[in-house]
Amino acid sequence: xxQGEEDxxxxxxxEGENATMNCSYKTSINxxxxxxxxxxxxxxxxxxxxxxxxxxxxxxxxxTLDTSKKSSSLLITASRAADTASYFCATPxxxxxxxxxxxxxxxxxxxx
Amino acid sequence: GAxxxxxxxxxxxxxxxxxxxxCRSLDFQxxxxxxxxxxxxxxxxxxxxxxxxxxxxxxxGVEKDKFLINHASLTLSTLTVTSAHPEDSSFYIxxxxxxxxxYGTDxxxxxxxxxxxxx
Numbered sequence: 441x442x443q444g445e446e447d448x449x450x451x452x453x454x455e456g457e458n459a460t461m462n463c464s465y466k467t468s469i470n471x472x473x474x475x476x477x478x479x480x481x482x483x484x485x486x487x488x489x490x491x492x493x494x495x496x497x498x499x500x501x502x503x504t505l506d507t508s509k510k511s512s513s514l515l516i517t518a519s520r521a522a523d524t525a526s527y528f529c530a531t532p533x534x535x536x537x538x539x540x541x542x543x544x545x546x547x548x549x550x551x552x
Numbered sequence: 553g554a555x556x557x558x559x560x561x562x563x564x565x566x567x568x569x570x571x572x573x574x575c576r577s578l579d580f581q582x583x584x585x586x587x588x589x590x591x592x593x594x595x596x597x598x599x600x601x602x603x604x605x606x607x608x609x610x611x612x613g614v615e616k617d618k619f620l621i622n623h624a625s626l627t628l629s630t631l632t633v634t635s636a637h638p639e640d641s642s643f644y645i646x647x648x649x650x651x652x653x654x655y656g657t658d659x660x661x662x663x664x665x666x667x668x669x670x671x
Contacts, residue, residue, distance in 0.1 A: 480643065480665070
């Protein structure tokens with residue numbers, strides 16, 4: 441299975457703190473994507489990082505990618521209660537089928 | 553831009569009935585759409601890839617006669633859960649692929665999901 445794994449599975453922090461989530465995957469990739477999902481809702485695309493990039497920023501989000509270790513991290517700085525959600529990494533199917541394989545997800549709770 | 557809608561958002565049905573879920577790309581054409589299933593507190597699992605004008609490609613373990621997919625136009629794919637049973641209760645999410653979209657690479661845009669409850 442290409443499904444990745446994320447850790448921690450659950451993370452609870454105080455508002456204002458930083459939250460770091462990690463994702464590991466199994467196969468070679470062209471890019472890795474991070475998504476957010478509020479409880480019982482659809483997915484929202486957050487950021488995409490290509491395999492030739494090591495770090496990318498978007499607002500309060502910082503994503504790193506280490507292709508040698510097949511891992512990525514998502515950092516949310518200065519967290520807010522509204523950041524409470526589940527976060528998934530996803531990698532594209534390399535067989536050309538254009539599927540996305542999702543990690544197991546990290547459930548983030550930001551306490552006001 | 554790049555909005556995907558699903559209808560209905562929530563459906564409750566009796567065991568044995570069939571349920572149709574629609575997935576629409578509202579402001580772009582999508583030759584490829586995907587259907588995912590998500591159980592509570594779990595990740596998304598790809599069920600099938602829907603290609604406009606051709607048969608869907610199902611993932612291993614997904615019964616094609618149980619989950620009928622039709623992608624009749626570039627903006628609409630439907631998933632029909634036939635003879636639904638309680639174990640089919642789940643959150644079904646579709647996505648539509650926009651070629652050369654965000655960041656200049658193919659990007660999937662996700663619908664808001666449909667919660668199916670089979671009594």
